[in-house]
Amino acid sequence: MRIYLLIVIISLATALQAVAQSSPAPGVTYTNPVIAGDFADPSVVRVGDSYVAVGTSSEWGPAYPIYTSKDLVNWTYVGPVFNELPPWTMGSYWAPELFYRNGTYYVYYTARRKTDQRSFIGVATSRDLTKGFTDHGLLLEWTSEAIDPFVVDEAGKLFITWKAYGLDKGRVIEILGAELSADGLKVTGQAFPLLQAEQANWEKGGVEGQAIFKRGRYYYMLYSGNACCGAQCNYQVGLARAEKLQGPWEKYASNPLLISDKNWKCPGHGTVVVTPDQRYFYLHHAYNGDDFTFTGRQGVLSELIWDDKSQWPAFRYGHSTPIRAESPLLAAQKRQINLTADFSQTDNTVPWVWDVSLPKPTYRVHQGQLQLVNKEADQAGTFLGLVVKKGTYTMSAAIVPRGDLLQSLCVYGDSQNQLGIGIRPGEVELWQIKAGTRWVLKTQPVADNTPLVTLQVRCQGGQYYEFGWRTQEGKYVPLTDAPLDGSFLPRWDRAPRIGIGLSGKDQASSLIRALTLHYNES
Helix, strand or coil, X not given: XXXXXXXXXXHHHHHHHHHHHHCCCCCCEEECCCECCCCXXXXXXXXXXXXXXXXXXXXXXXXXXXXXXXXXXXXXXXXXXXXXXXXXXXXXXXEEEEEEECCEEEEEEEEEECCCCCEEEEEEEECCHHHCCEEEEEEECCCCCEEEEEEEEECCEEXXXXXXXXXXXXXXXXXXXXXXXXXXXXXXXXXEEEEECCCCCCCCCCEEEEEEEEECCEEEEXXXXXXXXXXXXXXXXXXXXXXXXXXXXXECCCCCCECCCCCEEEEEEEEEEECCCCCEEEEEEEEXXXXXXXXXXXXXXXXXXXXXXXXXXXXXXXXXCCCEEECHHHCCCCCCCCEEEECCXXXXXXXXXXXXXXXXXXXXXXXXXXXXXCCCCCCCCEEEEEXXXXXXXXXXXXXXXXXXCEEEEEEEEECCEEEEEEEECCEEEEEEEECCEEEEEEEEECCCCCCCEEEEEEEECCCEEEEEEEECCCCCEECCCCCEECCCCCECCECCEEEEEEECCCCCECCEEEEEEEECCC
16 A cells, blocks of 8 residues: 555656646746747847847848847847848848857858859858848858758857758758858868758658757757648757767657647747756747748747756657746746837838848838839839738728829738739729739729828738728728638748738839738737
């Protein structure tokens, strides 16, 4: 009986310990995401008492958004790494690796080269994040592709690691490394292997997104495998360790360490940062289970805990991204994702983005209005957008109709896939571009002398859209009888943006007095 009771007590203690590790402790908690909206492949560093993160911008400019934080759960947008795109590049602005040394920030970034449309790695530096980065050009060219850089300081020597052979036929996908020059701006050493993809189910899609850090005698690597992106993604996170950067690397027997669940799908590709009180946090991306590809891969935070006996870490809340977790530094989370811009006010800093495949938009705030110039590109028009932070929202814009210019509120996947409501003198138009073909779905008349029209888009779950409008004195007029399905809008590696679209014969400017973007916080 005593032995039986002892077994029960031990089992109960073990269960309680497991519950304690898988649930937030009483006190201050945060809710994922910590950086809302499309913010894939985040890289984070701690500098003093501050944290800095950069992320993928894909085919959106300006390239690579920068955020800062004091506590890892409240982040403030600073600006982009590049206001002007590096001249050797043309798109696929992926996986920037942030590194800090001796007062200088380095960004090792992936981009597609103009001359051959292959993705390679460049490097840029800055001593002041608010002023952006100075580009130093192409750093690493490797056969058909080199992406996902990560830099390691080993006893004062710098090494760059990267994913190789993703586009080379017959070559296994692997993570390679090489020594850098002392200033970090040139590759000087011969390439050496770190990790190869195996044919295990969860790795058969390749290995990438490596995050390397040292604790005790070991280097540890969190890496991602399988398909990163889109509705069919199956991304997961594995773990390996080695006593030397050059290896040999030992993969964790219980991989994968982090997988999908109904709340957060396809987690992966991030970096590890250590707080002053020695807590280890992995800032990575995952798709929200409800909004999925319509809001993109968002910035989420997962904590690692350590088994000092085996010297292997595990994720504190189990094998999936936590919904809610104990805050680093006991920081309270203050979520503010709504946006209101009254262009008659002097302070209207709006974080606009645009399609890098088209000419950079020209715009200004002048005489109390946002004036975006119509470039007459083609039927795709001119677009100035905002990152969508959550899939259920309402956006409105107060617009002065003018000339042969269709001013629209537009949901923009790319130049070939859009959905919008526009105003020109005398008419409101509901339109769609799908797979490059433009249709007018519906029109309604508006009095020719109407001085101001407010257009509105209501979105549910990122996928279903309702459109309508009203005059200053009039009631809201719906333009859709039932929600329109926008499932064609997300691209493979990025979510749609919502914003201002222009088309028409006149090379005129938009006249937008104000706009609001409000999210349903339920």
